[in-house]
Amino acid sequence: MSFQRVHPLEALKNNPFVLAPMAGITDHAFRSFMKALDAGVVVTELVSSHGIQYKSDRTLSLMSFDETQRPLGIQLFGEEPEIVAHAAQVAEAHGADFIDLNFGCPVPKVVKKGAGSAMLKDLPAMQKMLSATVKAVKIPVTIKIRTGWDSSLRNAIDVCHLAHDEGITWVAIHGRTRAQGYSGLADWDYITEVKAQSRLPVLGNGDIHTAQQAVDRLKNSGCDGVLIGRGSLKNPYIFFDAYRLWQGKSSTEKQNRQFPMIFKKLYEYLDLYCQPHLVGIQLKKFAAWYSTGYPGASQFRKEIFQSQDVQQTLEKTLSFFDSISVYDQEDTSREDFLMGGHG
Numbered sequence: 001m002s003f004q005r006v007h008p009l010e011a012l013k014n015n016p017f018v019l020a021p022m023a024g025i026t027d028h029a030f031r032s033f034m035k036a037l038d039a040g041v042v043v044t045e046l047v048s049s050h051g052i053q054y055k056s057d058r059t060l061s062l063m064s065f066d067e068t069q070r071p072l073g074i075q076l077f078g079e080e081p082e083i084v085a086h087a088a089q090v091a092e093a094h095g096a097d098f099i100d101l102n103f104g105c106p107v108p109k110v111v112k113k114g115a116g117s118a119m120l121k122d123l124p125a126m127q128k129m130l131s132a133t134v135k136a137v138k139i140p141v142t143i144k145i146r147t148g149w150d151s152s153l154r155n156a157i158d159v160c161h162l163a164h165d166e167g168i169t170w171v172a173i174h175g176r177t178r179a180q181g182y183s184g185l186a187d188w189d190y191i192t193e194v195k196a197q198s199r200l201p202v203l204g205n206g207d208i209h210t211a212q213q214a215v216d217r218l219k220n221s222g223c224d225g226v227l228i229g230r231g232s233l234k235n236p237y238i239f240f241d242a243y244r245l246w247q248g249k250s251s252t253e254k255q256n257r258q259f260p261m262i263f264k265k266l267y268e269y270l271d272l273y274c275q276p277h278l279v280g281i282q283l284k285k286f287a288a289w290y291s292t293g294y295p296g297a298s299q300f301r302k303e304i305f306q307s308q309d310v311q312q313t314l315e316k317t318l319s320f321f322d323s324i325s326v327y328d329q330e331d332t333s334r335e336d337f338l339m340g341g342h343g
């Protein structure tokens with residue numbers, strides 16, 4: 001099959017809003033959906049290098065994508081440089097536009113083995129992995145980190161220097177330490193400082209809830225791009241709006257909300273790319289997330305999870321979104337929301 005790779009930095013210049021990788025969420029269907037709604041760059045969830053080595057079907061299915069998603073990053077994690085480098089070659093042969101290495105995952109099972117955010121405590125080990133991976137492939141290699149391991153080791157600046165010297169294309173920083181997990185707030189002052197001192201492109205990440213915030217964070221931090229994760233689960237239009245605001249167009253926030261079209265499109269993507277038994281479950285999850293902050297959301301969630309089939313889920317969802325005014329969405333940014341993940 002012939003295809004044309006897209007360089008992620010070129011894409012970032014045209015649209016600096018990146019869909020943050022989220023395990024169990026940013027699968028083939030959701031990435032296509034968000035790309036159709038103007039995400040600039042998309043990345044798979046973290047994929048195990050060992051799983052690729054052992055040709056696990058489940059692992060390989062995480063790398064599934066289509067041409068509309070370019071540039072697509074395949075995110076890898078692992079602790080052994082040779083195995084990660086080999087996995088990068090497999091991902092490259094699979095058609096990825098770039099490889100993203102995960103150095104942000106705080107999950108004990110991953111960290112105990114020395115992978116994910118554990119690498120932030122061992123920069124010589126990280127250096128070996130960066131060097132082996134960059135040498136193994138022709139496509140760009142990016143990394144995603146946290147600000148550091150804990151408050152006594154906030155070394156994102158050192159990581160950026162190392163990444164620059166090893167030929168990494170960009171560093172994305174989730175503005176919390178590993179020790180913070182998902183508590184507190186992402187430290188954008190620190191991200192701004194790191195960006196100012198770095199010689200390679202830096203992408204900021206953490207707690208972007210609205211399109212206006214995305215544009216403001218980008219401008220005020222000086223970053224080359226921003227990653228949006230959970231914000232895209234409360235508002236499917238966040239990339240669409242941010243992209244327009246960034247282009248200097250007047251705010252479209254809350255205008256033109258077409259929930260029937262949104263759910264029709266989402267359902268189409270789920271139906272195409274999700275395993276059949278998961279379509280209904282995914283649809284319920286997204287309907288529940290998108291209802292966040294609207295009057296009657298908690299009752300709607302109870303009802304939606306009782307639906308017997310996809311048709312009923314769609315009917316209940318459309319009738320709920322038909323009954324609300326998009327202007328009535330409350331700001332829920334201070335409430336806990338998905339407080340665990342792999343980065």
Ligand SMILES: Cc1cc2nc3c(=O)[nH]c(=O)nc-3n(C[C@H](O)[C@H](O)[C@H](O)COP(=O)(O)O)c2cc1C
Nearest residue numbers: 020021022023046174206207228229230341342343
């Ligand atoms: C459910 C969930 C799963 C996640 N999985 C990944 C992952 O696979 N790889 C990764 O680098 N980060 C992962 N993350 C972290 C996000 O990419 C992002 O750094 C974090 O959520 C902060 O950004 P946000 O406030 O915009 O969501 C995950 C986060 C969540 C909530």
